[in-house]
Amino acid sequence: MRRRQIGEALLRIASTRGLQSATMREVAAEAGVSLRLVQYYFRTKEELLLAALAYLGEQLTARVSASIRALGPATPRSIVEGTLTAILPTDDESVRLTRAYTGFYTLVFSEPELGERHGATYPDKLESLLARQIAAAQEAGEVAAGVDPALTAAALLALTNGLGSSVLGGQRDGAAARRILDDQLGRVFL
Amino acid sequence: MRRRQIGEALLRIASTRGLQSATMREVAAEAGVSLRLVQYYFRTKEELLLAALAYLGEQLTARVSASIRALGPATPRSIVEGTLTAILPTDDESVRLTRAYTGFYTLVFSEPELGERHGATYPDKLESLLARQIAAAQEAGEVAAGVDPALTAAALLALTNGLGSSVLGGQRDGAAARRILDDQLGRVFL
DNA sequence: GCCTTGATGATACGCTCGTATCATCAAAAG
DNA sequence: CTTTTGATGATACGAGCGTATCATCAAGGC
Numbered sequence: 001m002r003r004r005q006i007g008e009a010l011l012r013i014a015s016t017r018g019l020q021s022a023t024m025r026e027v028a029a030e031a032g033v034s035l036r037l038v039q040y041y042f043r044t045k046e047e048l049l050l051a052a053l054a055y056l057g058e059q060l061t062a063r064v065s066a067s068i069r070a071l072g073p074a075t076p077r078s079i080v081e082g083t084l085t086a087i088l089p090t091d092d093e094s095v096r097l098t099r100a101y102t103g104f105y106t107l108v109f110s111e112p113e114l115g116e117r118h119g120a121t122y123p124d125k126l127e128s129l130l131a132r133q134i135a136a137a138q139e140a141g142e143v144a145a146g147v148d149p150a151l152t153a154a155a156l157l158a159l160t161n162g163l164g165s166s167v168l169g170g171q172r173d174g175a176a177a178r179r180i181l182d183d184q185l186g187r188v189f190l
Numbered sequence: 191m192r193r194r195q196i197g198e199a200l201l202r203i204a205s206t207r208g209l210q211s212a213t214m215r216e217v218a219a220e221a222g223v224s225l226r227l228v229q230y231y232f233r234t235k236e237e238l239l240l241a242a243l244a245y246l247g248e249q250l251t252a253r254v255s256a257s258i259r260a261l262g263p264a265t266p267r268s269i270v271e272g273t274l275t276a277i278l279p280t281d282d283e284s285v286r287l288t289r290a291y292t293g294f295y296t297l298v299f300s301e302p303e304l305g306e307r308h309g310a311t312y313p314d315k316l317e318s319l320l321a322r323q324i325a326a327a328q329e330a331g332e333v334a335a336g337v338d339p340a341l342t343a344a345a346l347l348a349l350t351n352g353l354g355s356s357v358l359g360g361q362r363d364g365a366a367a368r369r370i371l372d373d374q375l376g377r378v379f380l
Numbered sequence: 381g382c383c384t385t386g387a388t389g390a391t392a393c394g395c396t397c398g399t400a401t402c403a404t405c406a407a408a409a410g
Numbered sequence: 411c412t413t414t415t416g417a418t419g420a421t422a423c424g425a426g427c428g429t430a431t432c433a434t435c436a437a438g439g440c
Contacts, residue, residue, distance in 0.1 A: 002387095018300035020210070024428060036389060045428065099299075105359065106296045109289075110208035123361055151373045154362075158352030158370065159345055165355070166348055169295065171313055180348065183341045187377070192417095214398060226419060235398065 003041050003051060006031045010052040015096040019103030024048075046114060049107075053118055056100055060122075063097065076137035077189050080130055084160045084181060089167045090174030098164050127157050134188070142189055152188055159184060193231050196221045197242040201249075204242070205286040209293030214238075236304065239297075243308055246290055250312075253287065266327035267379050270320055274350045274371060279357045280364030288354050317347050324378070332379055342378055349374060 009031035013022040024045060028035045042048035068074065068082035089098040108115035130153035137143045163177040199221035203212040214235060218225045232238035258264065258272035279288040298305035321343035327333045353367040 020300055023426080025426085034389060037387080039429075040387070043429095102296070102299075105355075106292070109292075109358065110210055123356065123359075148373065151370050154353075154356075154370050155349055155374050158356055159349040160352070161355060162348030162350070162352030163344075165295075165351060166313065166344075168299065169313075172344075180341050180344050183338065184345050213396080215396085224419060227417080229399075230417070233399095 002033075002037070004055065006033065006038055006041060007048065007052040007055045010048060011056055011096075011100050014052070014103045015099040019100070019107055046117075049104075049114060050118060053104055056097065056104070057122065060097055060101065063093065076133040076140065077142060077185075079133045080137075080156070080189075081185055083126065083130065084156060084185070085178065087160050087164065088174065088177055088181060089164050090178055095168075095174075098168060102165070102168065123157065127153050130157060137189065144190060147188065156184065156188070192223075192227070193241060194245065196223065196228055196231060197238065197245045200238060200242040201246055201286075201290050204293045205289040209290070209297055236307075239294075239304060240308060243294055246287070246294070247312065250287055250291065253283065266323040266330070267332060267375075269323045270327075270346070270379075271375055273316065273320065274346060274375070275368065277350050277354065278364065278367055278371060279354050280368055285358070285364070288358060292355070292358065313347065317343050320347060327379065334380060337378065346374065346378070 006027060010022050010027045013019075013026055013030055017026075024038055025035055027048070028038045031038070038048065042051065064083050064086040067086035068079050071078040071082045086094065087098070089095040131149045134143060134147070134153055135149040138145070138147060138149060143149075160181060163180060166172055167174055167177050196217060200212050200217045203209075203216055203220050207216075214228055215225055217238070218228045221228070228238070232241065254273055254276040257276035258269050261268040261272045276284065277288070279285040321339045324333060324337070324343055325339040328335070328337060328339060333339075350371060353370060356362055357364055357367050
């Protein structure tokens with residue numbers, strides 16, 4: 001559909017030139033349509049941003065589940081590892097997704113209404129999912145008894161986000177970030 | 191001096207309304223001077239941003255050393271802990287600094303020239319400092335032998351940055367972030 | 381066959397931005 | 411006393427932004 005085509009164009013701009021370059025005119029050019037058409041399908045820019053954010057969410061969850069599936073049978077560890085490595089910007093697709101996502105994340109800092117209108121509980125859901133898997137692994141004896149699942153899940157997710165920022169900032173590449181994450185995962189899971 | 195007064199005004203805006211609201215006119219109003227005066231002391235906006243970034247760096251390093259000093263005698267662990275907790279947005283000052291810093295950090299994503307003109311090796315310096323302290327603690331037997339100082343330093347710093355983002359994003363408060371960080375520190379240091 | 385309606389184009393409006401220009405004025409220098 | 415120079419004010423300019431307006435046109439319902 002036209003809406004999707006335009007929304008994807010915005011995401012493409014957000015992951016290359018940055019979300020602040022995603023003006024109505026730029027989005028129209030990127031999508032190969034006229035400015036009028038963008039306005040026709042999205043009455044306001046906020047509407048367009050919200051739609052694009054929804055598309056991004058779809059792609060993100062699709063990537064996470066694909067990454068979990070790629071790690072073989074679903075064990076607590078494979079779920080945790082698959083989730084975190086899917087988020088880490090290691091290949092082209094994850095770099096694109098992470099770039100676009102952080103663009104929206106920082107945008108919400110200056111336009112809090114956008115976040116409210118979206119219900120951005122995405123990180124919280126991920127975190128509780130991870131905590132449940134760690135708790136399950138702990139019951140199965142794959143995680144040391146002294147580990148607090150909630151604290152550890154939060155730490156792993158924050159670590160992954162921080163590593164992602166450092167990769168996007170050019171401080172290290174995806175492989176190095178992956179090594180750091182794997183090292184920490186190896187300290188959580190026995 | 192006038193330059194400092196104006197630069198601090200920009201930082202104040204960056205830490206409250208966000209860096210993208212720091213227009214020349216807003217900075218002038220915040221500093222209580224005319225637009226012309228801002229232009230007089232900073233010929234271009236980039237010059238102003240660079241100067242403000244330098245001021246921010248000063249404040250950041252000052253806070254880090256104060257936080258290390260506050261933890262008593264300088265041991266490897268107190269240095270690591272002081273550095274990381276100084277960065278974490280737990281009180282008003284650190285929230286201000288972190289907000290402003292992430293503002294600049296994300297700005298560099300869209301204007302890479304700004305980062306080049308500043309030599310933003312700040313995170314790398316912090317990371318190697320932490321790695322040295324962890325290695326020293328390891329030699330003193332305060333850190334398990336199986337720990338890789340470089341990987342662990344990177345992980346702790348990325349964790350702290352990720353926690354900072356989550357605090358700024360309203361996902362948790364500074365105290366909760368502090369608990370997560372302390373938990374991880376307790377797993378590194380015996 | 382007309383007429384409504386959804387889709388598309390061209391263009392304009394009002395605003396804010398960074399920057400530039402012109403004028404003024406106090407104080408220091410000669 | 412005059413002149414120079416650094417500091418300050420008022421205002422303008424051109425560009426880009428989101429949004430709005432007006433016109434056109436193809437297709438489907440009656």
